[in-house]
Amino acid sequence: MTKKQLKRVDIILSPYSVSPYQVLINTVKRSKDEVIKEMINSGLRGRGGAGFPTGLKWKLASEQISDEKYIICNADEGEPGTFKDRKILSEVPRKVFSGMAIAGWATNSTKGVVYLRREYKYMVADLEKEIEVFNNKAKEIGLDFSINIFLGAGAYVCGEETALIESMEGKRGEPRNKPPYPIQNGFKGKPTIVGNVETFASASMVCRYGADEYVKFGTNDQHGSKLFSISGDSPKEGVHELELGMSIEDFVHEFGDGDTKAVQVGGVAGFCVPRKHFKTTIIGEGQTTGGATMIFNSTRSMYHVLHNYLDFFVEESCGQCTPCRVGTQQLLKGIEAVKLGEKEPEYLEQLIKLSQTMKVASKCGLGQSVANSFASIVTNFKEEMIY
Amino acid sequence: MSELKTVISDQIKKHGKGRDALMPILQSIVEKNNYLTNENMVEIAKELDISAADVYGTASFYSFLETEERGRYVIRICKSITCDMKGKGKVLRTIQDMLKIKIGETTQNKKFSLLETNCIGLCDQGPAMLINDDFYNHLTPEKVREVLVDYIRNKN
Numbered sequence: 001m002t003k004k005q006l007k008r009v010d011i012i013l014s015p016y017s018v019s020p021y022q023v024l025i026n027t028v029k030r031s032k033d034e035v036i037k038e039m040i041n042s043g044l045r046g047r048g049g050a051g052f053p054t055g056l057k058w059k060l061a062s063e064q065i066s067d068e069k070y071i072i073c074n075a076d077e078g079e080p081g082t083f084k085d086r087k088i089l090s091e092v093p094r095k096v097f098s099g100m101a102i103a104g105w106a107t108n109s110t111k112g113v114v115y116l117r118r119e120y121k122y123m124v125a126d127l128e129k130e131i132e133v134f135n136n137k138a139k140e141i142g143l144d145f146s147i148n149i150f151l152g153a154g155a156y157v158c159g160e161e162t163a164l165i166e167s168m169e170g171k172r173g174e175p176r177n178k179p180p181y182p183i184q185n186g187f188k189g190k191p192t193i194v195g196n197v198e199t200f201a202s203a204s205m206v207c208r209y210g211a212d213e214y215v216k217f218g219t220n221d222q223h224g225s226k227l228f229s230i231s232g233d234s235p236k237e238g239v240h241e242l243e244l245g246m247s248i249e250d251f252v253h254e255f256g257d258g259d260t261k262a263v264q265v266g267g268v269a270g271f272c273v274p275r276k277h278f279k280t281t282i283i284g285e286g287q288t289t290g291g292a293t294m295i296f297n298s299t300r301s302m303y304h305v306l307h308n309y310l311d312f313f314v315e316e317s318c319g320q321c322t323p324c325r326v327g328t329q330q331l332l333k334g335i336e337a338v339k340l341g342e343k344e345p346e347y348l349e350q351l352i353k354l355s356q357t358m359k360v361a362s363k364c365g366l367g368q369s370v371a372n373s374f375a376s377i378v379t380n381f382k383e384e385m386i387y
Numbered sequence: 388m389s390e391l392k393t394v395i396s397d398q399i400k401k402h403g404k405g406r407d408a409l410m411p412i413l414q415s416i417v418e419k420n421n422y423l424t425n426e427n428m429v430e431i432a433k434e435l436d437i438s439a440a441d442v443y444g445t446a447s448f449y450s451f452l453e454t455e456e457r458g459r460y461v462i463r464i465c466k467s468i469t470c471d472m473k474g475k476g477k478v479l480r481t482i483q484d485m486l487k488i489k490i491g492e493t494t495q496n497k498k499f500s501l502l503e504t505n506c507i508g509l510c511d512q513g514p515a516m517l518i519n520d521d522f523y524n525h526l527t528p529e530k531v532r533e534v535l536v537d538y539i540r541n542k543n
Contacts, residue, residue: 081467188407
């Protein structure tokens, strides 16, 4: 087997070789339409996992007519296996604030909010200092845009953009019906851009390098670099900035411990890829990903892994949609019953059908994505579910 | 009660009397008293002119807005898969043995509560836990013992 060196890139996490606020100053001298066009041409897609084209989001928000618009940076990273936003906000927060300010300027928004998950409260003091630096800088260059922090209170579902907005409005974090989308009717009913931490940092990088340079990275499907949160059975756990478009085989070569049995791509809401599919699965093609990759070696019980995921979903389902609330509980009970021999192995097929129903009948990404990990683990590790 | 009113009015000064002042109010009370009492929630409802059920509905949705009595130090150990794989079980047993409490319980002197929590974003440094706002990573039974001994001896 030939060992292919993964292409490492160093765009987002590199130190400030050019001040992100200089990038901001240079960008706001251009025309707004031109910058939005640049963002569209860069092909940048949301880095939280959903992968919505960033340029298009900005364009749609810029076309909304309103006395106030909001830019919200989603730092509620609750997906098990994801911790890149913590690293970005600790090491290069100015890239994020610069991206938020550019988005604000381009869409005529004057207020930015960083929605920080409660678990990261220990980061607030440092972030507030950085935000003060930013707010002073914005005043100095005459840009009408300010940022503040909103602290979450512990709920995975609030990573969903409309649940996040509900939470900021002092309500239960239950996702709204879409449409209307936040760009039409968001925080306090005003047009709102909700973007991932890494997306805003990437947007600032697009403005720095230009779309032509930026598209040289990545695949035809997804451009640029991506941060990967790597954990599990790996000697190189941590955040790594890589180019999209690598096969899992190459990935495992570099980050596995030599005995990798399965890789969970995209956190517990993503897919579990078994060894036999390592060669043919390309990360960043077809499926978008938030970059969480958990590596399991052959000592791990995949029943135990799935049980842990389902426990998580049962607790974090907001309870609003019946298919998700009841479905997550039934999937958990179901795999326990099969394991104990109370149900025939064929029952697993019915459970997979249930998970597919949840995919079409749930309102938000939480209920819709349970089937991803459920079906991929049950199908590929069926014997571990039964014996 | 007057102390509570000060907390509420401070937050209203900052955020206005609208519903979006609710989360900051709830958070600052939990920060002060470790949890929210029913009386707290009724009082907040009066101040913001919303129903007490709305206040309870919001508070009970979020895992860090406690509506049951908690100790001064709330230990939240991560139970997500990678922390679990790295030996969270042994760490948890060590804590339970030392403090003589189970998950969800509070010590008699009201100093510690023990909870399990979902992913706290330290998957590359597991097993990990939070004690109030501070995190502890790469835990082993020995390390968690040292951490707790420090809390028992040196913190009130």
